[in-house]
Amino acid sequence: MPRKPSNLLYGVDENPGAIALILMGLQHISLMSIAFIFPVIIIEAIGGKLEQAEGLIRMAMLATGIGTILQAVNRGPVGSGYLCPLLNGPAFLSASLMAGKMGGLSLIFGMTAVAGVCEVFFSRLLSRMRAVFPAEVTGTIVTMVGIEVVPLAVRKFVGIDPTHSMPDATAVLIAMITLGAMACFNVWGRGKLRLYSALLGMVVGYGASAAAGLLNRDTFRVMMEAPFFALPAVGDYGVSFQWILLVPFLVAALSSALKTMGDLTTCQKINDAQWKRPDMVNISGGVLACGISNILSGMLGALGQSVSSSNIGLSIATGATSRRIAYSTGIILVLLAFFPKFASIFVIMPTPIMGASLIFAVSFMILAGLQIIMSRMIDARKTFVIGISIIFGLSIEFAPGLYRDVHPWIKPIFSSSLSLATICAVVLNLIFRIGIAKTTSLVLTPGEHPSEAIDPFMEEQGRAWGARSEVIYKAKAAMIEFYEAAAECALTRKPVTMTVRFDEFNLDVDIAYEGKPIELSASRPDSRELLEDPDASLRLAGYMIRSLADQTSMETGADRNRVHLHFNH
Amino acid sequence: MKIWSKRQKDVMILAVQGRLDAATAPLFEEQVLPMISAGDKNFLLDLAGLDYISSAALRRLLLFTKRAEDQGGRVVLLSVQSHILEILDMAGFTQLFDIFADQEEALRSF
Numbered sequence: 001m002p003r004k005p006s007n008l009l010y011g012v013d014e015n016p017g018a019i020a021l022i023l024m025g026l027q028h029i030s031l032m033s034i035a036f037i038f039p040v041i042i043i044e045a046i047g048g049k050l051e052q053a054e055g056l057i058r059m060a061m062l063a064t065g066i067g068t069i070l071q072a073v074n075r076g077p078v079g080s081g082y083l084c085p086l087l088n089g090p091a092f093l094s095a096s097l098m099a100g101k102m103g104g105l106s107l108i109f110g111m112t113a114v115a116g117v118c119e120v121f122f123s124r125l126l127s128r129m130r131a132v133f134p135a136e137v138t139g140t141i142v143t144m145v146g147i148e149v150v151p152l153a154v155r156k157f158v159g160i161d162p163t164h165s166m167p168d169a170t171a172v173l174i175a176m177i178t179l180g181a182m183a184c185f186n187v188w189g190r191g192k193l194r195l196y197s198a199l200l201g202m203v204v205g206y207g208a209s210a211a212a213g214l215l216n217r218d219t220f221r222v223m224m225e226a227p228f229f230a231l232p233a234v235g236d237y238g239v240s241f242q243w244i245l246l247v248p249f250l251v252a253a254l255s256s257a258l259k260t261m262g263d264l265t266t267c268q269k270i271n272d273a274q275w276k277r278p279d280m281v282n283i284s285g286g287v288l289a290c291g292i293s294n295i296l297s298g299m300l301g302a303l304g305q306s307v308s309s310s311n312i313g314l315s316i317a318t319g320a321t322s323r324r325i326a327y328s329t330g331i332i333l334v335l336l337a338f339f340p341k342f343a344s345i346f347v348i349m350p351t352p353i354m355g356a357s358l359i360f361a362v363s364f365m366i367l368a369g370l371q372i373i374m375s376r377m378i379d380a381r382k383t384f385v386i387g388i389s390i391i392f393g394l395s396i397e398f399a400p401g402l403y404r405d406v407h408p409w410i411k412p413i414f415s416s417s418l419s420l421a422t423i424c425a426v427v428l429n430l431i432f433r434i435g436i437a438k439t440t441s442l443v444l445t446p447g448e449h450p451s452e453a454i455d456p457f458m459e460e461q462g463r464a465w466g467a468r469s470e471v472i473y474k475a476k477a478a479m480i481e482f483y484e485a486a487a488e489c490a491l492t493r494k495p496v497t498m499t500v501r502f503d504e505f506n507l508d509v510d511i512a513y514e515g516k517p518i519e520l521s522a523s524r525p526d527s528r529e530l531l532e533d534p535d536a537s538l539r540l541a542g543y544m545i546r547s548l549a550d551q552t553s554m555e556t557g558a559d560r561n562r563v564h565l566h567f568n569h
Numbered sequence: 570m571k572i573w574s575k576r577q578k579d580v581m582i583l584a585v586q587g588r589l590d591a592a593t594a595p596l597f598e599e600q601v602l603p604m605i606s607a608g609d610k611n612f613l614l615d616l617a618g619l620d621y622i623s624s625a626a627l628r629r630l631l632l633f634t635k636r637a638e639d640q641g642g643r644v645v646l647l648s649v650q651s652h653i654l655e656i657l658d659m660a661g662f663t664q665l666f667d668i669f670a671d672q673e674e675a676l677r678s679f
Contacts, residue, residue, distance in 0.1 A: 484591040540624040547659045
């Protein structure tokens with residue numbers, strides 16, 4: 001049963017109340033609105049009309065609204081049960097541009113539906129792939145999920161958008177005021193002020209934008225001209241299919257599924273103070289929800305969807321992760337698809353406010369990834385898995401155009417720092433697993449200092465296995481307790497063999513020795529006994545070993561004893 | 570294992586660093602018991618630098634505390650790391666000692 005972390009105001013199962021749900025839903029949509037730029041990019045690239053872009057944005061609201069609700073469902077096989085909004089993100093951009101140029105919107109929608117079917121199949125395989133995604137791989141993916149948004153966030157922070165190609169001092173000032181306000185409300189604000197820190201920061205940003213003249217009559221004209229009510233143009237463009245586009249959309253679906261995996265790992269971690277490892281069954285349900293949402297997107301006439309990392313960052317920042325916020329966000333999005341006048345409010349958000357909002361949310365996302373990485377002990381193998389993956393992921397941002405000439409089929413991998421880092425991390429993890437023994441032994445000879453032998457042995461093994469440091473510490477302490485007691489109380493005068501076995505869920509220590517059996521006492525001696533009874537030391541050691549391990553057992557032979565210590569991992 | 574000592578009024582502050590186990594506990598005893606013989610009776614053990622403590626060392630710590638109390642003094646603990654605190658708690662030692670996070674507060678308790 002997950003335990004709610006103390007920094008959350010509203011945990012995943014809690015109900016913040018109707019007004020808070022509406023306000024937090026709007027707060028999430030404000031951040032999601034940044035992604036409305038992707039339909040515009042697609043339409044511009046295929047030479048479409050502005051009305052088509054507006055229609056595509058409303059279809060995005062309808063499809064992602066349903067997707068966000070599906071993702072939050074916590075009963076049955078579909079959905080992860082978390083607040084993890086979906087949007088028309090960059091995962092499908094490259095493949096959609098290819099399809100758009102080749103066969104227009106109908107081909108984009110048809111291939112998006114096919115990608116959704118692939119994602120559904122992929123979701124069924126995920127629960128059997130635990131070994132492929134240890135903590136250092138998922139942590140790297142989550143970190144890169146945040147880092148991938150950085151170039152977009154920083155460009156918008158300095159005011160760069162389709163109409164401004166250079167940084168603008170006024171935009172930077174507005175972005176700084178917005179980000180400063182968000183940070184102040186979040187750090188020094190209490191209760192509601194922290195809960196709505198992003199929304200309040202945006203309000204301050206809008207005020208600053210109005211004062212600087214960024215919000216003028218032209219900006220509001222889009223809103224004024226939009227109709228109050230209109231039915232979304234569902235399936236107007238139809239669907240078509242081209243075999244040649246199957247690989248790019250398959251890769252896009254895989255990228256989207258891996259991103260979902262990273263994001264849902266973060267959701268699990270931020271909602272459980274005792275989080276240890278990704279719950280792959282829950283992630284399968286989440287990827288299945290994404291797959292179904294993409295099939296729906298294709299059928300309705302919307303672009304491919306993937307989960308929004310920025311919104312997870314926002315929920316960490318505000319301390320509100322209730323799944324009811326996902327329901328309210330989804331419902332508001334669906335309603336906005338029918339009311340273009342209100343929908344246009346989110347389309348006219350000034351660029352620097354978008355940049356400040358992204359930087360605010362991404363800060364939390366990157367830290368969440370680094371925390372997952374550091375939850376395990378790190379050795380040279382893991383350093384390479386993490387380091388090389390992040391370096392090659394970042395190469396896409398640092399050296400634009402470097403992978404320009406790769407084959408179009410695999411272009412989606414090389415057009416996203418997240419996708420490339422993910423593929424690197426998964427492949428390197430599999431390669432570096434070669435030669436790691438899951439069972440290893442240590443023989444301690446009489447007179448040997450237990451700490452000097454056991455400490456480095458367990459540290460090295462712990463790092464090679466990627467074990468949790470606190471579990472290795474407990475196992476070390478129990479092994480040292482045993483050997484000290486054996487030496488001090490003359491249980492044995494012969495070598496002691498300690499065999500350690502590890503898998504992701506278990507750490508087992510078998511201690512084999514010749515001599516007298518040790519009593520793993522269920523009760524500890526009191527302070528008087530410890531001072532007066534010479535046997536109390538051995539009883540305390542036996543009690544400590546029993547308490548440090550999660551399970552203990554003993555086999556006593558004629559002259560050979562085995563102590564088995566089990567530690568949950 | 571290393572011990573740094575500093576006297577503040579009538580309290581001897583001992584900062585213990587490294588590991589306290591069967592091998593190092595006798596060294597601990599050798600350094601601290603003579604202080605009681607020399608007249609010190611109130612001790613503040615700063616355990617921020619302590620990496621590990623075994624049951625053999627816990628017994629010596631208890632003996633040291635008993636000697637100090639026999640002289641009318643006390644031993645209190647300061648800045649105990651979480652994994653050491655878990656060991657102390659397991660052994661029932663958290664009921665025997667006052668444990669502080671702040672040195673000024675610990676000194677005021679004497």
